[in-house]
Amino acid sequence: MSDYKLEICANSVVSCLEAQKGGAYRVELCAAIPEGGTTPSYGEIALARELLQIKLHVIIRPRGGDFLYSDLEHRIMLKEIEMARRLGADGIVIGCLTANGEIDLPRNRELMDAAQGMSVTFHRAFDMCRDPYESLERVIELGCDRILTSGQQSKAEQGISLLRELVKRAGERIIIMPGSGVNAQNIASLAQTTGAREFHLSARELTESGMIYRNPNVKMGGETIVIDEYAVPVTCANKVRQTINALHRISE
Numbered sequence: 001m002s003d004y005k006l007e008i009c010a011n012s013v014v015s016c017l018e019a020q021k022g023g024a025y026r027v028e029l030c031a032a033i034p035e036g037g038t039t040p041s042y043g044e045i046a047l048a049r050e051l052l053q054i055k056l057h058v059i060i061r062p063r064g065g066d067f068l069y070s071d072l073e074h075r076i077m078l079k080e081i082e083m084a085r086r087l088g089a090d091g092i093v094i095g096c097l098t099a100n101g102e103i104d105l106p107r108n109r110e111l112m113d114a115a116q117g118m119s120v121t122f123h124r125a126f127d128m129c130r131d132p133y134e135s136l137e138r139v140i141e142l143g144c145d146r147i148l149t150s151g152q153q154s155k156a157e158q159g160i161s162l163l164r165e166l167v168k169r170a171g172e173r174i175i176i177m178p179g180s181g182v183n184a185q186n187i188a189s190l191a192q193t194t195g196a197r198e199f200h201l202s203a204r205e206l207t208e209s210g211m212i213y214r215n216p217n218v219k220m221g222g223e224t225i226v227i228d229e230y231a232v233p234v235t236c237a238n239k240v241r242q243t244i245n246a247l248h249r250i251s252e
Contacts, residue, residue, distance in 0.1 A: 004191065004247045005198045007057070007177065008235055009037070015204070015235035016048045016056070022203070022240025026055035028093055028121070033202075034227060035064030036124070039080045042087070049088045057091040057121060058084040060111065067097040067125035074107055081114040091118050093148070095125030102130060103138035112142055120144045124179070127152045136166060139174065146175035148200050155181035156190060163194040184242040188250050203239035206231040 008019035010027040019027045029048055030037035038061045040048075048056055062069070062076045069077070074096075081092055092115055096107040112120060122144045129135040132152055139147055149166065151159015156178040167176045178190055179200030187199055209230035221227045 003197055006240065006244060006247075007179075007198060007200045008240060009033075009179070009200060009202045010048075010235055011202075011204070011233060013044060013048050013051065016052055018235040018237045019203070019240055020052055020054050022235075022237035023244050024054060024240050026057060026090075027052070028057045028059060028200070030059045030061075032064060033233070034221075037061060038063060039077075042083060045084060045087045045089060055090045055119075056088075057093055057119065058089045059093040059123065060084070061093075061095075061123075067095055067128060068099055069096055069107065074110070077111060078114050081111060085114075085116060085118060089118065091115075091120060091145070093121040093123045095123040097125050097128060100130065101128060103135050103142070105138060105142065108142050112144070121177070122147045124148055124150065132162060132166065133169065136169060136174075140170070144174060146177050146198065148177050148179045150178065150180035157181055157186055160190070160193050163190075163196065167195040182243075184239065184246045187243050188246045191247060191250060199243075201243065202233075203235050203243060204233040205236045205239065207234050208232075 005025040007026045007028055008024045010016045010019055010029050011033045016027045029040050031040040032038040037059045039059060045058055060077050060080050062073045084092055094111045096104040098104045122139045126135060126147050126149045150156045151162035153159035163178050170176050175198050176196055177198040177200050178196050182199050182201040211230055214230055
């Protein structure tokens with residue numbers, strides 16, 4: 001696959017194993033995917049590390065919503081980084097912003113220091129920044145290894161023009177990793193038009209619940225976020241493999 005790398009956004013240890021089976025280079029382990037991803041549990045990280053041979057990155061995000069964090073939330077993130085590091089994660093995924101939509105340098109520096117040499121990805125908080133080019137320079141200044149971004153659009157396909165410019169401006173200083181809506185059908189086009197070499201996707205499909213008795217009157221997630229509680233989204237190894245094959249064909 002030349003030097004292309006696929007990172008799979010994994011919502012469980014099962015998804016991590018499917019990503020590995022499909023040939024992914026790395027997983028980003030997250031909980032609460034409908035909220036954009038939050039820090040997974042101790043047990044989830046520990047078992048993923050025990051069972052994976054590929055790279056394991058862990059998102060450090062104490063809640064859904066915006067990326068403006070309180071002092072207490074910042075302390076939580078420092079503890080979460082310590083946990084991930086002790087459990088043997090290869091990297092973390094972070095992102096703190098100021099109220100004005102700029103990169104919060106002091107907060108992110110503290111998180112970087114806590115990582116103690118682990119690989120660090122700046123996540124899609126970048127897509128909420130006021131000025132993507134100024135923010136690119138600030139993330140580089142922090143020393144992050146890569147930026148996960150959809151080009152400040154809902155889907156990477158819609159953000160191609162910005163993604164291409166970010167890749168160009170970044171050069172060899174930082175990796176620009178397109179994510180959101182990336183799949184086997186569009187990854188070759190995204191690679192050719194943006195020049196990116198790393199890509200982030202979920203490759204999930206719904207797996208039917210094994211529950212026989214089902215109560216239709218109760219929802220565990222309330223009414224704000226609608227979740228099908230009798231279907232489990234899981235990364236599919238075949239989808240991962242198909243996406244890798246799509247990248248293979250670029251070099252043929």
